[in-house]
Structures are given as C-alpha cells and as structure tokens.
Amino acid sequence: MDRLRVAFLGPLASFSHQAASESFGNKLADLIPHLSFADAFAALQSQKADYAVIPCENSTNGSVVQTLDLLADRNDQYKDVKVCGEYYLTVHHCLLVHKGSYRSGWSGYDGSITKLYTHPQAWGQCESVLSQYFKGVERQDVSSTSKGAEIVSKHPEEKAAAIASRFAAEFHGVDVLKENIEDRADNTTRFLILRNVLAEKTARLDLEQPNAPTSAEIPAHDSTHKTLITFSIDHSSPGALAEALLIFKKHGLNLTTINTRPSLKRAWQYIFFVECGRTPSDENKDAVVKALQDLRDVTEYCRDMGTWKDQLGQSA
Numbered sequence: 001m002d003r004l005r006v007a008f009l010g011p012l013a014s015f016s017h018q019a020a021s022e023s024f025g026n027k028l029a030d031l032i033p034h035l036s037f038a039d040a041f042a043a044l045q046s047q048k049a050d051y052a053v054i055p056c057e058n059s060t061n062g063s064v065v066q067t068l069d070l071l072a073d074r075n076d077q078y079k080d081v082k083v084c085g086e087y088y089l090t091v092h093h094c095l096l097v098h099k100g101s102y103r104s105g106w107s108g109y110d111g112s113i114t115k116l117y118t119h120p121q122a123w124g125q126c127e128s129v130l131s132q133y134f135k136g137v138e139r140q141d142v143s144s145t146s147k148g149a150e151i152v153s154k155h156p157e158e159k160a161a162a163i164a165s166r167f168a169a170e171f172h173g174v175d176v177l178k179e180n181i182e183d184r185a186d187n188t189t190r191f192l193i194l195r196n197v198l199a200e201k202t203a204r205l206d207l208e209q210p211n212a213p214t215s216a217e218i219p220a221h222d223s224t225h226k227t228l229i230t231f232s233i234d235h236s237s238p239g240a241l242a243e244a245l246l247i248f249k250k251h252g253l254n255l256t257t258i259n260t261r262p263s264l265k266r267a268w269q270y271i272f273f274v275e276c277g278r279t280p281s282d283e284n285k286d287a288v289v290k291a292l293q294d295l296r297d298v299t300e301y302c303r304d305m306g307t308w309k310d311q312l313g314q315s316a
C-alpha cells in the first residue's frame with residue numbers, strides 16, 4: 001500500500017506533530033510539517049497531502065478560530081476537504097528557556113524574563129501562571145509552540161521563554177524552567193482529521209483512537225457518529241435560525257456544538273458551524289442526507305463537511 005502523506009502544523013515537536021504521529025502512528029505514513037494551518041489545507045486540496053491533522057478546539061480556551069475560518073472556506077479554495085476523524089490530545093505546557101540560562105531552576109527564578117513566545121492558542125490555556133508571574137511581560141505570537149521553542153534555542157542574548165511541550169524542549173535542546181503550567185490538568189485539544197475526498201486511498205481508512213479520553217474524564221455525548229454542517233441564513237427573516245436548528249431535531253440529530261464566524265459578506269452576518277451526533281441505526285441511516293435537503297430550503301447556503309466516529313468515551 002502507498003504511504004499516506006499527513007500534513008500538520010510544524011516545525012517538528014509541535015502539539016499538532018504529536019497528534020499526527022499518535023493518530024497515524026500505526027499506519028505507513030509520512031508526516032509533513034507546514035508553516036500554517038492554511039498551508040496544510042492548501043496541501044490537502046492540491047493533493048500534496050492525503051490527510052491533515054488540525055486543532056479545532058481546546059477544553060480550556062475554546063475554539064481555534066483560524067481553523068474555523070479555513071473550514072468556512074469563504075472563497076471556495078478547499079472544496080474537496082472534509083472531516084473524517086477526530087483526535088483528543090492531553091496538552092501539558094512547559095516554560096522553556098535557553099539551555100543553561102536559569103541554572104537554579106524555577107525555585108531560584110529572579111523575574112528577569114522580558115519576552116514570551118507561543119502560539120496564540122496557548123496563552124489562554126496558561127493564564128494563571130502568566131498573570132501571577134509574568135504580568136506586563138511582552139507576549140509574542142508565533143506560528144506554533146515548537147517555533148517558540150526553536151526561537152528560544154537560537155537566541156541566548158534574549159531574556160526570553162517559550163510555552164511549549166516537554167517534547168519540544170528535548171527536540172530543540174532547551175531547558176524546562178517550569179512544567180505543567182496549564183490552568184487545568186485536564187487541558188485537552190481536539191484535532192480534526194481532514195481528508196481530500198478525491199484521494200481514493202483516504203476512503204477506506206479506519207481512524208480509531210485507542211487512548212481516547214474515557215467518559216469518566218470527559219462526559220461523553222450520547223452518539224457514536226458526528227457530522228459537521230456549515231450554513232448561513234437570511235438574518236432579516238425572523239425565526240430563520242430556529243427553523244434551521246429544528247431540522248436537526250426533526251431528523252433525530254443531536255446538536256453537540258454550535259460555533260459562528262463572521263460571514264465577511266455583510267457586517268453582523270454569520271457562518272454557523274453545527275456539529276450533530278447520532279447512534280447509527282437502520283431508521284436514521286439517511287438522516288444527514290435528509291437534513292441537508294431540508295436545510296437547503298431554509299439557508300442561504302449549506303455544506304456537508306463530513307461524518308466521522310465520535311472518539312469521546314469510546315475506550316470506556
């Protein structure tokens with residue numbers, strides 16, 4: 001069988017790398033780092049990659065809006081990209097400093113760090129430590145947590161630290177000044193596994209997560225398949241959103257999350273991202289197709305973004 005090409009946000013040792021290697025670890029796969037989520041989407045659309053592993057939400061900090069904006073696909077750039085799986089990664093952040101720069105460790109830390117680097121999504125996962133020890137310290141967004149670690153490794157002259165994983169510290173040869181700086185021990189990021197629907201070999205892959213969080217750790221949804229549908233509505237028509245959401249109920253589809261992003265067509269008009277779940281049965285096997293037919297009557301546009309196995313609580 002051909003090797004699978006899996007795109008993720010690099011450089012190596014990012015959390016996305018970890019999610020990609022864990023979710024495709026038992027397959028013949030080449031993991032290909034990309035500079036941005038947009039680059040990974042573009043590689044998937046142009047079939048330079050068969051899959052992409054992209055973060056979409058974090059249990060502490062909420063939605064990854066950059067990913068939602070790419071899924072919104074306002075300019076029809078990624079029309080063959082669909083979701084085919086999900087992966088939950090427990091995310092532990094560390095404060096990383098240039099090798100040998102703080103020899104007495106966290107207990108001897110003198111408050112001299114003047115700059116912090118990380119991916120924008122990580123700040124909101126570590127607010128307690130940041131507000132307690134790094135008030136007023138400059139925060140520099142970088143393209144990924146591992147990019148932050150790489151910068152710190154290359155700049156001994158800066159009094160800087162990066163927020164990234166222990167794996168990134170080892171990979172980039174920097175020291176861990178403090179570990180587990182995330183606000184919550186159960187800090188988890190959900191990654192979507194995307195595929196190009198035109199790539200033949202992606203149609204058959206079974207993507208089970210053997211180590212998925214169990215229902216004791218995270219409450220499971222009462223469903224085993226999830227579907228993502230994006231749509232926009234005519235906001236001037238009273239009840240248009242309620243009407244659209246009732247269609248999910250009519251077809252026995254349980255709403256699990258709803259997100260919005262600006263449509264960028266008119267101010268205060270939105271694209272809705274609705275995830276719904278169902279336990280597959282003979283009765284509901286056409287539920288998604290029927291719901292999409294009905295939605296087309298009440299929405300301005302709507303798009304089926306794929307169906308995949310719910311991994312929450314599957315290993316319980």
Ligand SMILES: O=C(O)C(=O)C[C@]1(C(=O)O)C=C[C@@H](O)C=C1
Nearest residue numbers: 014015016055119121144145189
């Ligand atoms: O910067 C990384 O290491 C990433 O893989 C991105 C990302 C994200 O966007 O959510 C992934 C997991 C963590 O939540 C923090 C950052």
